[in-house]
Amino acid sequence: MNYNGDGVKTLQFLSHFLLLFLIAFTTSNIPISLSASVPILFVPAFRFFQDIPADLKAFQKEMADSWDGSLDHGSQSDDSYQLERTHIEPIYDAFVCPLTKQVMRDPVTLENGQTFEREAIERWFKECKDSGKKPLCPLTQIELKSTDLNPSISLRNTIEEWTARNEAALLDIARMALSQGSSESNIMQALKYILDICQKSRSNKHVVRTTGLIPMIVEMLKSSSRIVRCKSLETLHIVVEEDTDNKEVMAEGDTVRTIVKFLSHELSKEREEAVSLLYELSKSEFLGEKIGAVNGAILILVGMTSCNLENVSTVEKAEKTLENLEKCEKNVRQMAENGRLQPLLMHILEGPPEMKLSMAAFLGELVLSNDVKVLVARTVGSSLVNVMRSGNVQSREAALKALNQISSSEASAKVLIEVGILPPLVKDLLAVGANQLPMRLKEVSATVLANIVNSGYDFDSIPLGPDHLTLVSEDIIHKLLHLISNTGPSTECKLLQVLVGLSSSPTTVLNVVAAIKSSGAIISLIQFIEAPQKELRLASLKLLQNLSPHMGQDLPDALHVTAGQIGTLVKIISKDNGITEEQAAAIGLLADLPERDMGLTRQLMDESAFELIISRIVSIRQGSTRGGRFVTSYLEGLVQVLARLTFVLGNEPSGLALARKHNLAALFTDLLQSNGLDKVQMVSAMALENLSEESKHLTKLPELPKPGCCAAILPCLGKPPVVTGLCRLHRGTCSLKETFCLLEGKAVGKLVACLDHTNEKVVEAALAALCTLLDDEVDIEQGVMVLFEAEGIRPILDVLLEKKTEILSQRTVWAVERILRTEDLAYQISGDPNVSSALVDAFQHGEYRTRLIAERALKHVDKIPNFSGIFLRAEQGIGFSQRSLA
Numbered sequence: 001m002n003y004n005g006d007g008v009k010t011l012q013f014l015s016h017f018l019l020l021f022l023i024a025f026t027t028s029n030i031p032i033s034l035s036a037s038v039p040i041l042f043v044p045a046f047r048f049f050q051d052i053p054a055d056l057k058a059f060q061k062e063m064a065d066s067w068d069g070s071l072d073h074g075s076q077s078d079d080s081y082q083l084e085r086t087h088i089e090p091i092y093d094a095f096v097c098p099l100t101k102q103v104m105r106d107p108v109t110l111e112n113g114q115t116f117e118r119e120a121i122e123r124w125f126k127e128c129k130d131s132g133k134k135p136l137c138p139l140t141q142i143e144l145k146s147t148d149l150n151p152s153i154s155l156r157n158t159i160e161e162w163t164a165r166n167e168a169a170l171l172d173i174a175r176m177a178l179s180q181g182s183s184e185s186n187i188m189q190a191l192k193y194i195l196d197i198c199q200k201s202r203s204n205k206h207v208v209r210t211t212g213l214i215p216m217i218v219e220m221l222k223s224s225s226r227i228v229r230c231k232s233l234e235t236l237h238i239v240v241e242e243d244t245d246n247k248e249v250m251a252e253g254d255t256v257r258t259i260v261k262f263l264s265h266e267l268s269k270e271r272e273e274a275v276s277l278l279y280e281l282s283k284s285e286f287l288g289e290k291i292g293a294v295n296g297a298i299l300i301l302v303g304m305t306s307c308n309l310e311n312v313s314t315v316e317k318a319e320k321t322l323e324n325l326e327k328c329e330k331n332v333r334q335m336a337e338n339g340r341l342q343p344l345l346m347h348i349l350e351g352p353p354e355m356k357l358s359m360a361a362f363l364g365e366l367v368l369s370n371d372v373k374v375l376v377a378r379t380v381g382s383s384l385v386n387v388m389r390s391g392n393v394q395s396r397e398a399a400l401k402a403l404n405q406i407s408s409s410e411a412s413a414k415v416l417i418e419v420g421i422l423p424p425l426v427k428d429l430l431a432v433g434a435n436q437l438p439m440r441l442k443e444v445s446a447t448v449l450a451n452i453v454n455s456g457y458d459f460d461s462i463p464l465g466p467d468h469l470t471l472v473s474e475d476i477i478h479k480l481l482h483l484i485s486n487t488g489p490s491t492e493c494k495l496l497q498v499l500v501g502l503s504s505s506p507t508t509v510l511n512v513v514a515a516i517k518s519s520g521a522i523i524s525l526i527q528f529i530e531a532p533q534k535e536l537r538l539a540s541l542k543l544l545q546n547l548s549p550h551m552g553q554d555l556p557d558a559l560h561v562t563a564g565q566i567g568t569l570v571k572i573i574s575k576d577n578g579i580t581e582e583q584a585a586a587i588g589l590l591a592d593l594p595e596r597d598m599g600l601t602r603q604l605m606d607e608s609a610f611e612l613i614i615s616r617i618v619s620i621r622q623g624s625t626r627g628g629r630f631v632t633s634y635l636e637g638l639v640q641v642l643a644r645l646t647f648v649l650g651n652e653p654s655g656l657a658l659a660r661k662h663n664l665a666a667l668f669t670d671l672l673q674s675n676g677l678d679k680v681q682m683v684s685a686m687a688l689e690n691l692s693e694e695s696k697h698l699t700k701l702p703e704l705p706k707p708g709c710c711a712a713i714l715p716c717l718g719k720p721p722v723v724t725g726l727c728r729l730h731r732g733t734c735s736l737k738e739t740f741c742l743l744e745g746k747a748v749g750k751l752v753a754c755l756d757h758t759n760e761k762v763v764e765a766a767l768a769a770l771c772t773l774l775d776d777e778v779d780i781e782q783g784v785m786v787l788f789e790a791e792g793i794r795p796i797l798d799v800l801l802e803k804k805t806e807i808l809s810q811r812t813v814w815a816v817e818r819i820l821r822t823e824d825l826a827y828q829i830s831g832d833p834n835v836s837s838a839l840v841d842a843f844q845h846g847e848y849r850t851r852l853i854a855e856r857a858l859k860h861v862d863k864i865p866n867f868s869g870i871f872l873r874a875e876q877g878i879g880f881s882q883r884s885l886a
Helices: 005-027 037-042 056-065 078-085 118-130 153-177 184-200 202-210 213-222 226-240 244-250 255-264 269-281 285-293 297-305 312-325 329-337 342-350 353-363 370-390 393-406 410-418 422-430 439-453 474-484 489-503 509-519 522-530 534-550 554-561 565-574 581-592 598-606 609-622 631-647 653-661 664-671 678-698 709-713 748-754 760-774 780-789 793-802 806-819 823-830 833-845 848-860 869-877
Strands: 107-109 115-117
Touching (some): 213 226, 213 244, 226 244, 226 255, 255 269, 255 297, 285 297, 285 312, 329 342, 329 353, 353 393, 370 393, 393 422, 422 474, 474 489, 489 509, 522 534, 534 581, 598 609, 609 664, 631 653, 653 664, 664 678, 760 780, 760 806, 793 833, 806 823, 833 848
16 A cells, blocks of 8 residues: 555554554543543644754755655655755653643653653642642642652653654654755755754763764865854763764874864864864874874964963863873873973883883983973972982983983973982993993983083082992093093093083183093093094083193193194184184184293194284284174183283294284274274283383394594594484384384273273273373483373373282383372372272372382372481392383
8 A cells, every 4th residue: 555745644643543542541431432522632733843953844844845846756865855854843741841832852741641851840739849739730730649750651651752753753854954955044954953953861872873973074064154063062061071972983084184173273162172072082092092093183272271361261181182082191201392392201200110111211202491491390300319329220321311402401400310310320421331321321420420420410419329430530440531532432532521511610621631631631631632523522621621720831742742723723713614623713712822832822823823913913903704603702712812922022033023924913903993893902901011012122223424534533523313203112113013003002001991891801901001101211201291192191190090910000000100200190190089098098008019119109299208328229120120020
């Protein structure tokens, strides 16, 4: 027997009517009758199930019309035909609780036959009891003899079956709506229903999965409509919530990657929904791995947790998602790479041995900022140090690599020192025999130690063991030197860096120098200058530079006896590839060697070093040499090495010729104006002092013509010859280039300007150079006038009044005494009580020679009577010069 669509609906209605009739018969005491009242009792209420959207019928019709409705059933698609056949059953009054007006889930019947939702009627009876009333039927208001509740199992089963049929029908409609070609409103309606139905019952999530709806919802994430995408994310969140099987479906394909993409939608609803969904998915360890495997997922989530602009709820979800992802070791590594280190550190502290080992090794591979290094050192430093003390070789290797990474900051190194890293570290490094570490790990240990010693800590106060030896004890230094000569270049370099760190501190450098001298290792250390490895050369140069001021003649002597070392240093300095740290260290080493070592200066001349240095200084001053962060130290070293040439001019004719050829006096005069480069100005002033001292020996005195016969017989008839163009100061022929005369080179004014310098060393050097204008071997009166014309008298007096250093006090007293020999100036200065007071102070508290000079100066201004024959004889017996006072 065939039925069309209307016939099927008629049969369904009749079956429902008979079913309701039987329900009424079984749940009430009303006699069954086929009277006219029966249809009234069981007339269905043709309204929709309250959980179904009010416009569902329109939705269903619109969905059917979206296919070609003009065609007959035979020509329609299967989907459209199935949609038309989908029937939504109405709600029957018998399903509705009279109290809640909702479809009942657990219907129960009273003694009078009325049916209610269990929870609702129980609440009613409680209210009656609380108010002191007898139990009444809420519908009839008739007193009940009993409050017993009889479960209406048949009605409950019927409701469940009715609900299941309607839900299945609605899911069919939703599935059709999610098919291709549906309107935005239909899709939104379908998603809303799926969301609602899954919230209503966990079993419905199973149905959603088995009917294949999950992949269809996922497909909606690619919709061009923002509201559809957002609703799809929200729906998926409810679908997978607390449902492991549904989460497994979500793990298929590129679904997770698609969801992660929504995280890049800044401050949007989609971003918030995507985070909520990822949080739910991350509760599955397998999905947690998949989320972490999506490129950029963890980075974005980490960024969200620290964003002040994010919604608080979104930040919390991102944080919780990351916490779930921490179960996967790969994710923990990614988090550490992206700045979230706490999970990794917790694994090092609390994880199983294998995890600790793995995480510590990974920590050693990370690139960390200095602030983070301090945090890591404080968190796991002690734990890593303990592993060094007691772990096996594999564990110690992981700990060492981690410590190598976090020790390279000065602040973090100090934290590690405080947690006791030095004793086990030095023990591992210096151990020999069966318990010694492999050489590759000794290199790491040496690297960590090099990092530690560069922290500037006081290593003389840290015992390494019960024998109270410290890192700068002679025995320990000897062992380090021995290890240097028995390892490869990489470890040698790190050990040299350890010595560089120890020799960089003024509190420990003398210990290092003493140990190197007692071991006789200086020649071995010098040989590293010629090492082919750049880092090794640099470490040796920096070490030797640190040692040079404290080694006396030992280092220069070692350089003399080792062939080619000076030439190697000159080659390093001459490299024309920008100014490097290696070049700065090489010139710094030469600069700190004794300046009066004639042999060393000759070696430098033989290597044409001074010509090279002059060209480099000029090039830097002109800006044609590329600078960098080492340009200052490089230029300082160049000027200092060049200045050593001025110490040997009187004994080295080739040096004098070189100075004249390149006009050194003019060059150093120009360098006086290197503002901001104190050392350059100081060394230049010292060089000008040396050059000026040579002027009095180099000045050519005029050859006077021999007197005629008459003049020889009668001298009164002859006139002395007049020679013009002579130097006022040296009474001969002078020039800046040939005789280095400061007056001729206009250097006096520039030296006077340096007297106002804030650096006492610069002032000392400038004053010393100016004092050469007042020496006994020059015309002192003219020298005073030169200073007066250059406005240098007042600055010299100001230096006397300031009393910055003992050397300045001595030199200014000497200079002032010479200035006061000029009566006019003495008269003017005598009216300044501050000058007199300063001279009196020098007379009372200065050392012996300064007191003598101060007394003589006070006599010039009539502060002391000029009657002391004892002091006069003493002054005549003692040669005073500004150099002897210095």
